[in-house]
Amino acid sequence: MTIAGSDSGGGAGIQADLRTFAFHCVHGTSVLTCITAQNTQGVTRVDAMSAQAVAAQFEAVMVDMRVSAIKTGMLLNQEIIQITAKKLVAFGCGNVVVDPVMVSRVGAKLLDDDAIHAMGDLLLPIAAIATPNRYEAQILAEMEIHTLADMQAAAQKIYKLGARSVLIKGGGMTGDLKAVDVWFDGDRLETLQTEAIDTIHTHGTGCTLSAAIAANLALGKPNLQAVQDAKVYVTTALKYALAIGKGQGPVGHFFPLQRLR
Ligand SMILES: Nc1ncnc2c1ncn2[C@@H]1O[C@H](COP(=O)(O)OP(=O)(O)OP(=O)(O)O)[C@@H](O)[C@H]1O
Numbered sequence: 001m002t003i004a005g006s007d008s009g010g011g012a013g014i015q016a017d018l019r020t021f022a023f024h025c026v027h028g029t030s031v032l033t034c035i036t037a038q039n040t041q042g043v044t045r046v047d048a049m050s051a052q053a054v055a056a057q058f059e060a061v062m063v064d065m066r067v068s069a070i071k072t073g074m075l076l077n078q079e080i081i082q083i084t085a086k087k088l089v090a091f092g093c094g095n096v097v098v099d100p101v102m103v104s105r106v107g108a109k110l111l112d113d114d115a116i117h118a119m120g121d122l123l124l125p126i127a128a129i130a131t132p133n134r135y136e137a138q139i140l141a142e143m144e145i146h147t148l149a150d151m152q153a154a155a156q157k158i159y160k161l162g163a164r165s166v167l168i169k170g171g172g173m174t175g176d177l178k179a180v181d182v183w184f185d186g187d188r189l190e191t192l193q194t195e196a197i198d199t200i201h202t203h204g205t206g207c208t209l210s211a212a213i214a215a216n217l218a219l220g221k222p223n224l225q226a227v228q229d230a231k232v233y234v235t236t237a238l239k240y241a242l243a244i245g246k247g248q249g250p251v252g253h254f255f256p257l258q259r260l261r
């Protein structure tokens with residue numbers, strides 16, 4: 001299941017998540033939190049779903065199907081975070097990947113200011129894995145992040161907020177650190193590195209990564225394996241990114257099919 005926002009441009013959010021689930025051959029269900037008017041250049045409008053609508057979508061799926069893993073993406077405001085956390089707890093959901101979407105890499109604000117505390121207080125404590133990008137990690141860890149050592153320190157600070165493991169994503173870093181993520185589970189501190197892809201077409205990398213992690217958890221992979229395999233998937237999708245639109249195009253989720261054409 002993905003609990004996230006719609007991206008009209010199709011590169012991030014629910015659209016990226018469902019394509020990623022399909023690639024991994026797991027059935028995707030979706031709880032829509034908001035509708036963004038968005039393209040490769042940015043977000044021009046956001047309309048929130050009501051908290052009741054979010055709850056109803058979640059319950060409709062949960063009472064009927066066995067949901068093996070869940071990712072949360074853009075939750076937009078405090079009410080939606082509160083109801084999401086409440087429902088995840090009520091249904092005893094275990095494999096929860098929390099992508100604490102606050103700001104996109106191009107600087108679009110995707111979460112209300114007054115909701116940042118709710119993210120840390122309510123959602124991170126129920127996360128099996130939290131996946132902040134550089135800017136979200138700076139906010140959650142209350143520190144600046146410039147170096148690999150900073151990423152490692154931030155992972156350890158955010159772990160203290162209650163997530164069972166933390167992955168700090170490096171896409172917002174400079175140079176080769178763009179392809180470096182740091183994973184910490186309270187015991188092991190791992191640096192995950194793939195090749196850095198030289199492209200501006202990176203829209204949806206974060207959504208794709210957290211959706212792939214959730215898919216891998218649903219397939220029964222252990223936490224670190226789920227993250228490592230998801231990172232390889234995103235790297236390949238970046239290699240086959242689509243140069244469409246006037247700004248940052250989306251990653252190519254179905255690269256093997258592209259290759260066959
Ligand atoms: N140029 C790149 N080359 C290789 N890997 C990259 C590159 N850019 C991002 N990544 C990887 O993509 C994944 C997502 O990280 P990123 O920091 O881009 O997330 P994000 O900012 O939440 O994404 P977005 O907001 O664009 O959806 C991470 O595993 C990161 O290492």
Ligand SMILES: Cc1ncc(CO)c(N)n1
Nearest residue numbers: 005006007012013074104
């Ligand atoms: C709907 C949506 N979710 C997440 C992101 C983060 O990339 C985005 N740009 N749009």
